[in-house]
Amino acid sequence: xxxxxxxxxxLRAIFANRLRSALTSLGLVIGVSSVIVxxxxxxxxxxxxxxxxxxxxxxxxxxxxxxxxxxxQTGGLGGLAQSTLVQGDAIAIADxxxxxxxxxxxxxxxxxxxxxxxxxxxxxIVGTSSTYAEVRDLGIGSGTFxxxxxxxxxxxxxxxxxxxxxxxxxGLDPVGQEVRLxxxxxxxxxxxxxxxxxxxxxxxxxxxxxxxxxxxxxxGRLRFLYTPTGDLRVTQIDIQTASGxxxxxxxxxxxxxxxxxxxxxxxxxxxxxxxxxxxAATEVSNTLSILLGSIAGISLLVGGIGVMNIMLVSVTERTxxxxxxxxxxxTAGDIVKQFVxxxxxxxxxxxxxxxxxxxxxxxxxxxxxxxxQEMTTLIQPWSIAxxxxxxxGVGFASGSYPAYxxxxxxxxxxxxxx
Amino acid sequence: xxxxxxxxxxxxxxxxxxxALAGVSLEIGRGEFVAIxxxxxxxxxxxxxxxxxxxxxxxxEYGFGGRDVAQLSEDAxxxxxxxxxxxxxxxxNLLARMTALEQVELPLIYQGAPDRKRRAAEALxxxxxxxxxxxxxxxxxxxEQQRVAIARSLVVNPxxxxxxxxxxxxxxxxxxxxxxxxxxxxxxxxxxxxLVTHEAEVAAYAKRTVRMRDGRIIEDSGSPxxxxxxxxxxx
Ligand SMILES: Nc1ncnc2c1ncn2[C@@H]1O[C@H](COP(=O)(O)OP(=O)(O)O)[C@@H](O)[C@H]1O
Ligand SMILES: [Mg+2]
Numbered sequence: 001x002x003x004x005x006x007x008x009x010x011l012r013a014i015f016a017n018r019l020r021s022a023l024t025s026l027g028l029v030i031g032v033s034s035v036i037v038x039x040x041x042x043x044x045x046x047x048x049x050x051x052x053x054x055x056x057x058x059x060x061x062x063x064x065x066x067x068x069x070x071x072x073q074t075g076g077l078g079g080l081a082q083s084t085l086v087q088g089d090a091i092a093i094a095d096x097x098x099x100x101x102x103x104x105x106x107x108x109x110x111x112x113x114x115x116x117x118x119x120x121x122x123x124x125i126v127g128t129s130s131t132y133a134e135v136r137d138l139g140i141g142s143g144t145f146x147x148x149x150x151x152x153x154x155x156x157x158x159x160x161x162x163x164x165x166x167x168x169x170x171g172l173d174p175v176g177q178e179v180r181l182x183x184x185x186x187x188x189x190x191x192x193x194x195x196x197x198x199x200x201x202x203x204x205x206x207x208x209x210x211x212x213x214x215x216x217x218x219x220g221r222l223r224f225l226y227t228p229t230g231d232l233r234v235t236q237i238d239i240q241t242a243s244g245x246x247x248x249x250x251x252x253x254x255x256x257x258x259x260x261x262x263x264x265x266x267x268x269x270x271x272x273x274x275x276x277x278x279x280a281a282t283e284v285s286n287t288l289s290i291l292l293g294s295i296a297g298i299s300l301l302v303g304g305i306g307v308m309n310i311m312l313v314s315v316t317e318r319t320x321x322x323x324x325x326x327x328x329x330x331t332a333g334d335i336v337k338q339f340v341x342x343x344x345x346x347x348x349x350x351x352x353x354x355x356x357x358x359x360x361x362x363x364x365x366x367x368x369x370x371x372x373q374e375m376t377t378l379i380q381p382w383s384i385a386x387x388x389x390x391x392x393g394v395g396f397a398s399g400s401y402p403a404y405x406x407x408x409x410x411x412x413x414x415x416x417x418x
Numbered sequence: 419x420x421x422x423x424x425x426x427x428x429x430x431x432x433x434x435x436x437x438a439l440a441g442v443s444l445e446i447g448r449g450e451f452v453a454i455x456x457x458x459x460x461x462x463x464x465x466x467x468x469x470x471x472x473x474x475x476x477x478x479e480y481g482f483g484g485r486d487v488a489q490l491s492e493d494a495x496x497x498x499x500x501x502x503x504x505x506x507x508x509x510x511n512l513l514a515r516m517t518a519l520e521q522v523e524l525p526l527i528y529q530g531a532p533d534r535k536r537r538a539a540e541a542l543x544x545x546x547x548x549x550x551x552x553x554x555x556x557x558x559x560x561x562e563q564q565r566v567a568i569a570r571s572l573v574v575n576p577x578x579x580x581x582x583x584x585x586x587x588x589x590x591x592x593x594x595x596x597x598x599x600x601x602x603x604x605x606x607x608x609x610x611x612x613l614v615t616h617e618a619e620v621a622a623y624a625k626r627t628v629r630m631r632d633g634r635i636i637e638d639s640g641s642p643x644x645x646x647x648x649x650x651x652x653x
Contacts, residue, residue, distance in 0.1 A: 001527055001528055001530070002530065005527050012515075016515055320511070321513055323511070324511050324512075324513060324524075325528070326472070326496070327472060327499070327511070328500060328505075328524050328525040328528060328570065328571075329496055329497065329499055329500015329501065329525050329528040329529060329574070330496065330500070330528045331492070331493045331496040331497065331528075332492060332493070332496070333493065334528055411472055412467050412472055412473055415472075415505075415507060415511055416463075
């Protein structure tokens, strides 16, 4: 029997029981499509996080206080008060002439409310220095960023992220306007003069929702940010390295310097390069992908069991047909071919429909908001190939045993006059 | 062409063994029309199944066309069954949801034969069903269904047609039409027909009658017409 004949016979049997066939392949449709969608979501999320980290700049190394690293997420002033990093550390790193270090910027990051007239928006206030724009590759749309002059005189000026500016001054040029920043739930409020607005940054950048002010200006008014020895506590220090510099060596030397400055044998800070952050995020999302993939894999397995179940039922129902085919010359191999082809056709049909739905669903959710989070999906060709192969494997595996059972049908008993 | 020697077929059913065939020796030559008669349970169907290679003897020898077919592999038996034998059953044994043409094509699919549609249509013409080619079994009378089954067995140009009570489910008139068809096939095309029947009227169409009882042949109206050729080389 030619494969084409086997396929025709399979199609007849499948179409003779349309509803049953559809329900049987539904298991595989769900399995295959969820494999594709879940892997696309996992990989898309990974890409999103990676892009966000890359969007911070290039060749960056971040230093955070171990104590503040856990609390800074709250964005409150309290976390900042516990930070062991000080502005003096940043100055020392810049002065130490470590090879590969291009520029250094210390920063304070605090959540606050930005108010202009009747408009207000929640924003992260970044107290930093004029070097920050260079470190983070931030382009200026209008006006200026914080200038070295502002660093010196501690004036109350602000450069606005693009979205903050849009919200506070819709349709207006904010440069020269007053913006009031209120901290600690409104207990502390200062007026700032807007000196510039940043360019709209690439999608994943946080800079769009930030307001940049001179560290010296804020610090001068929030005395509790100073240590007893008169140094200014900061949330984070960013180091821009030269492209192609040995980041590990820079990290080691900076670490040595900070251990000396902090007079501590064990680091009270965390140094991470962008690559470190990316590999940490990748590791997390790979684990997530494997988990999601396994769940989807289980539904494929369940789908396969469904196919096998139906094939077994089908063999039992069709003993007479099997007997007739044997009587007209079908070999055991022909019978095996018939039932395996049928299971394979059912499974591959489910697989192909599942792939179509999986791709469709992945494209449909791409860029949609889900629970306040923008979904990014990245369809992986290998996941499609894998889903297809698994569907084929499931069809083969779940068709084999029923097909073997079909060959054990005794044609004489099947054909006996009833 | 068919040569059985001391063939037995024993079924082990629980404690007791049923001797469906208790030593049957029979020779059937080419172009013979043989009727096998006997009470129900006398072993007629068992004998037909062994002749048609659907079943194997428990002991004894079976030569077909001079070849010892008892020793053939399962696949070789299936192929020989498909090309040399045609089966016709009391209950027609057609497949549901298949047109007459498709039913008749079936053996050709397993032979991998070319020109299937044309050959199947020709076989239907031979049994007088040229006007029923696209009919489903449910759209055909009993006699017509049996003719489709006969066309299906003839389409491979078999050497032997094995018909197990083919008229059992048909009215007398239709049964006679069928027997006329069998006689024509034997006389005009040299087909060998082995027919199982209860009815003496049906058996009367055959040239030779074999009677069975309790798994043995108790009477044989004639030795093979071409006895000399029996067991000779396959044509
Ligand atoms: N599969 C089987 N298992 C056990 N006994 C069987 C089987 N097939 C047939 N027999 C027995 O073998 C004997 C002959 O059966 P069969 O050849 O069908 O008789 P007939 O066709 O002459 O009516 C009967 O006694 C029957 O019960
Ligand atoms: Mg019988």
